Amino acid sequence: MAKELTDILKAAAEVRDETAMQQNTATRVGGVLTDLAQFVGEAVFAAGMATKTSAAGVSLLTKYYDADGQPCTKELPLPVANMLRAGIITPAALNSLNTADREETTARQASDAELLRRIQGKSTSSSAYSDPCINLGDLWVILRGAK
Numbered sequence: 001m002a003k004e005l006t007d008i009l010k011a012a013a014e015v016r017d018e019t020a021m022q023q024n025t026a027t028r029v030g031g032v033l034t035d036l037a038q039f040v041g042e043a044v045f046a047a048g049m050a051t052k053t054s055a056a057g058v059s060l061l062t063k064y065y066d067a068d069g070q071p072c073t074k075e076l077p078l079p080v081a082n083m084l085r086a087g088i089i090t091p092a093a094l095n096s097l098n099t100a101d102r103e104e105t106t107a108r109q110a111s112d113a114e115l116l117r118r119i120q121g122k123s124t125s126s127s128a129y130s131d132p133c134i135n136l137g138d139l140w141v142i143l144r145g146a147k
Contacts, residue, residue, distance in 0.1 A: 012032050
């Protein structure tokens with residue numbers, strides 16, 4: 001568990017303001033740096049990030065503390081994917097893509113089924129002009145069975 005930022009800032013101020021010879025040892029200075037790095041690592045990378053979505057796009061919110069120890073949030077807008085560039089797909093865009101995919105799949109399946117019925121001469125919209133198999137009559141049955 002990292003030290004509190006106020007404690008780290010106090011220790012850093014003591015190092016900065018030290019006037020006595022040989023008091024800012026490697027252990028003292030390195031300790032402040034280590035505590036600061038651990039604090040930043042936990043604050044920013046662990047629980048300090050979140051996302052915000054809206055109709056306009058997606059943003060990454062980073063929580064951090066300023067030099068006075070006050071909590072702050074920085075918003076970083078992320079590019080939204082479109083036909084010209086890669087980026088984040090918003091939930092609305094993903095829903096739209098999924099809907100379009102389902103509709104296209106349904107239409108293709110219906111077209112495939114109708115094509116099969118036309119090939120077999122069983123379509124309700126088949127005619128001698130659109131489906132030559134209708135005019136073949138018994139010849140079609142003979143050819144199919146002969147293989």
